[in-house]
Amino acid sequence: MGDHSHGSPDDSGTVAKAGTGTLDKFQDPGLPPHRKRLADTDPRAEKRAERQVALLFIISIIGTLSFFIAYFVLGRPDSLSEIRVQNSMLGLGTTFAMLGIGIGIVHWAKVLMPDHEVSEMRHAIRPEADRQDAEDIINQVIEETGIKRRPLIRNTLIGAIALAPVPAIFMFRDLEGSGKTAGQLIEQLRHTMWAKDVRLTRDPSGTPIKAADVQIGSVFHVIPEGLNETEDPLNEKAKAVVLLMRLDPTQMNVSPGREDWNVDGIVAYSKICTHVGCPVALYEQQTHHLLCPCHQSTFDLTNECKVIFGPAGRPLPQLPIAVDSNGFLVAQSDFQEPVGPSYWERG
Missing domain, CATH: 2.102.10.10 (Rieske [2Fe-2S] iron-sulphur domain)
Incomplete structure (x- = not known):
């Protein structure tokens, strides 16, 4: 067997070299340098990114409204061509309603929310009664999203999230409004x-x-x-x-x-x-x-x-x-x- 010069760190953060009896202090390399994004340094780029996120939320709202138009305005179609048009509008409306919210949130996180790494010390677990730390964390998350100082994003997000579930509510309501139980529908x-x-x-x-x-x-x-x-x-x-x-x-x-x-x-x-x-x-x-x-x-x-x-x-x-x-x-x-x-x- 050959002589290996590698060692293993002990609990104090030191490394013992095999065969030498000497100890080397482990050097923490720290966090890598943070590369700022364009939106972090250019207010115009930040504003442009904010408008992009809001536009995606608006697309979600338009998708939900398209569902309503197909569902209520077209009503019960009388021909196969009308059925295709209605089904296409229902499907595309639901797709854009969901994708607009999802892509908008992802884009928001990538271009506007803080992306720097954070190193924190591990603390001992505290009693559940001490909720101040949890509240501080929640407030910090809200602050990092910038939702308070970006009313355009906040308002379009609220509108998109508020409208997105409504189509499902109407569809389930129609099932209930048929006056038939699940067993009766299956029997039909x-x-x-x-x-x-x-x-x-x-x-x-x-x-x-x-x-x-x-x-x-x-x-x-x-x-x-x-x-x-x-x-x-x-x-x-x-x-x-x-x-x-x-x-x-x-x-x-x-x-x-x-x-x-x-x-x-x-x-x-x-x-x-x-x-x-x-x-x-x-x-x-x-x-x-x-x-x-x-x-x-x-x-x-x-x-x-x-x-x-x-x-x-x-x-x-x-x-x-x-x-x-x-x-x-x-x-x-x-x-x-x-x-x-x-x-x-x-x-």
């Missing part, structure tokens, strides 16, 4: 407009479909008859919309009890993906696969739409169908299982 998701003898009609025209109209390889986007006359057609459609296709019956694998759910190879399945509820809209005629474009969940139509790829956790629900006396396709009942994502079923 479990059922659709489909029922015995309800005709299958084309989406969006509402024209009834005859079995003779459905050829092998064709795809129909289907809604229940009378859906367009309901009080809330968009919500009803979101649950009830189905895809109608025809297969060669010899290519179909049918489970016991489902033998009469199709009409000579004509089958109807929910269009709502069981992953997160995106519309399944792509049909590969050669492979008889249905594809969800959102996350590529793939369902095998010849095998009762079981999942063969992707994150979906269960098959698309099948709608039992039949033919009425006039040759029109009708439902035998509602879906036998909840449609849509699995979290709808769990509630």
Whole structure:
């Protein structure tokens, strides 16, 4: 073993050199030199930084106001284009409301709050009754933020923080105002407009479909008859919309009890993906696969739409169908299982 000249510090802050018996005093290097920022030395830069922080808080306020406009002014949209516009405004408004506050506080801390390092002696723990030190620390923090001497930042921050939670309050109020319990809302998701003898009609025209109209390889986007006359057609459609296709019956694998759910190879399945509820809209005629474009969940139509790829956790629900006396396709009942994502079923 070689002779090492390194030592270790003792409790007094000295270092003993191995093999020498001498002691060297440990030198505290102290804090590194503090480099001042432009806002620390230039009053104009400080004022400019203050305006930047206030602008970010104002952006948060504008985002919240945009949410209000989309929520109250647009009201209940009547078309898909209006729904997209409203959802975009709601999402962007909430995003800017939150980001404006967050980025504003970070920018405030970086350019205006003190950034020098402080070294303090460790003190013995004092009784809880002695709160003076805690009050001094709080006052020091308030003083360092400069919020007292910067009314522009203070007022815009108060406005942004006061408005930011309001959209959530209105949304929760609407849930409460529906007059339905959580169990009732879940139960509502479990059922659709489909029922015995309800005709299958084309989406969006509402024209009834005859079995003779459905050829092998064709795809129909289907809604229940009378859906367009309901009080809330968009919500009803979101649950009830189905895809109608025809297969060669010899290519179909049918489970016991489902033998009469199709009409000579004509089958109807929910269009709502069981992953997160995106519309399944792509049909590969050669492979008889249905594809969800959102996350590529793939369902095998010849095998009762079981999942063969992707994150979906269960098959698309099948709608039992039949033919009425006039040759029109009708439902035998509602879906036998909840449609849509699995979290709808769990509630």
